[in-house]
Amino acid sequence: MNPQTPHPAHVLVEGTRRAVRTARNRMSPGASRVPSQFADITPAWLATALGKPEGSIRAVTVLDSHSGTAARARIGVAADDDSIPGRLFVKLPPSDYPQHVLLDLFGLAEKEVLAYRALGEDPPVRIPRCHAAEWDPRRSRFALVLEDLTATARFRTVVDTVSRAEAEAVVDAMADLHSAFWNSDRFAGDLAPLAHRPAIETHLGTMIRRLLLRNIKGHTADMIPDAVEQACRIFYLRSTEIHAFWASPPQTLLHGDPHLGNLFFEDDVPGFLDWQIASAGAGIRDVAYFLTASVDPALLRTIERALVQRYADRLATAGITVDGARLWTLYRAAATDWFLAAVCTAEAGARMQPLEVSREGVRRAVEAVEAHDSFRVLTALVDGR
Numbered sequence: 001m002n003p004q005t006p007h008p009a010h011v012l013v014e015g016t017r018r019a020v021r022t023a024r025n026r027m028s029p030g031a032s033r034v035p036s037q038f039a040d041i042t043p044a045w046l047a048t049a050l051g052k053p054e055g056s057i058r059a060v061t062v063l064d065s066h067s068g069t070a071a072r073a074r075i076g077v078a079a080d081d082d083s084i085p086g087r088l089f090v091k092l093p094p095s096d097y098p099q100h101v102l103l104d105l106f107g108l109a110e111k112e113v114l115a116y117r118a119l120g121e122d123p124p125v126r127i128p129r130c131h132a133a134e135w136d137p138r139r140s141r142f143a144l145v146l147e148d149l150t151a152t153a154r155f156r157t158v159v160d161t162v163s164r165a166e167a168e169a170v171v172d173a174m175a176d177l178h179s180a181f182w183n184s185d186r187f188a189g190d191l192a193p194l195a196h197r198p199a200i201e202t203h204l205g206t207m208i209r210r211l212l213l214r215n216i217k218g219h220t221a222d223m224i225p226d227a228v229e230q231a232c233r234i235f236y237l238r239s240t241e242i243h244a245f246w247a248s249p250p251q252t253l254l255h256g257d258p259h260l261g262n263l264f265f266e267d268d269v270p271g272f273l274d275w276q277i278a279s280a281g282a283g284i285r286d287v288a289y290f291l292t293a294s295v296d297p298a299l300l301r302t303i304e305r306a307l308v309q310r311y312a313d314r315l316a317t318a319g320i321t322v323d324g325a326r327l328w329t330l331y332r333a334a335a336t337d338w339f340l341a342a343v344c345t346a347e348a349g350a351r352m353q354p355l356e357v358s359r360e361g362v363r364r365a366v367e368a369v370e371a372h373d374s375f376r377v378l379t380a381l382v383d384g385r
Contacts (some may be wrong), residue, residue, distance in 0.1 A: 175314030
């Protein structure tokens, strides 16, 4: 065992400590300036979060809400200030305790708050306008107050597919995002938590992957060839090496989970939601993840090489030169990212995604890694070949 690798018992102890902390925080809802539930979003709190004078908001009403990896609600706002939107979208810690523990264990809330702060008032890609992004590290609480997109945006799910023109628009947007943060000094400053994953997170992730992938037996097991199932064990057998490879420069800001369920379209313009998996890394990983997850394989096989070149050309217009052949190799290896996400989601069952959604995700993932021999390519890259 690497001397820097925590002993599994230490990982479990740290995981338990964080779970207990999460439980304690949930039992003390008023112990932080950051609300823990929608009932805590008072006119006074919202006015302060928006930087408005006391008394400028008369009433706040929850219009609808649900909870998954975060609690989400659309709220109506009655205000005397015309600059305050009448409707907003709010994200808070999830109502479900296991989901809240997961959020804390992997720092998902902090990552999303940091991403929205990094993107700022003039983001390089379309995102919901962020009116407030608050994070209480002592209590591991967060609150995001965002633009309500209901009236303007079109949303889809993983079972949908995009057209070639839509795929080109998303690839262009990703190149714009990545060029804005390419080798940014901020990854050694305010965005350091996105570039340096704590060891506890890495090794908890490895343990979860081992649990889910060592013996794939969920409702999509019949879709995964034996050779692919064997090959995917690299995700836990060599997880530290894989992480080190993808963490090598050049790095940029990654969305991290850009499937169709985390995107929206306004006319022909794509936008990006849910930045909980944001990190610093190789930009081509976002491209491969999106295309593998969101384009029907029959179409994707005919256009993906051109789309990777389009991404490289778009970077070039921003003064960033990349080697096209190398980029294509990295794309082939990065197709494994969506495979990992899709299979782990499917193994978690219907509590993560409806079964028909996860089956479609796994279908696309398997077709991609077989078409590109992705696990062999990833292994060669990790080996330095």
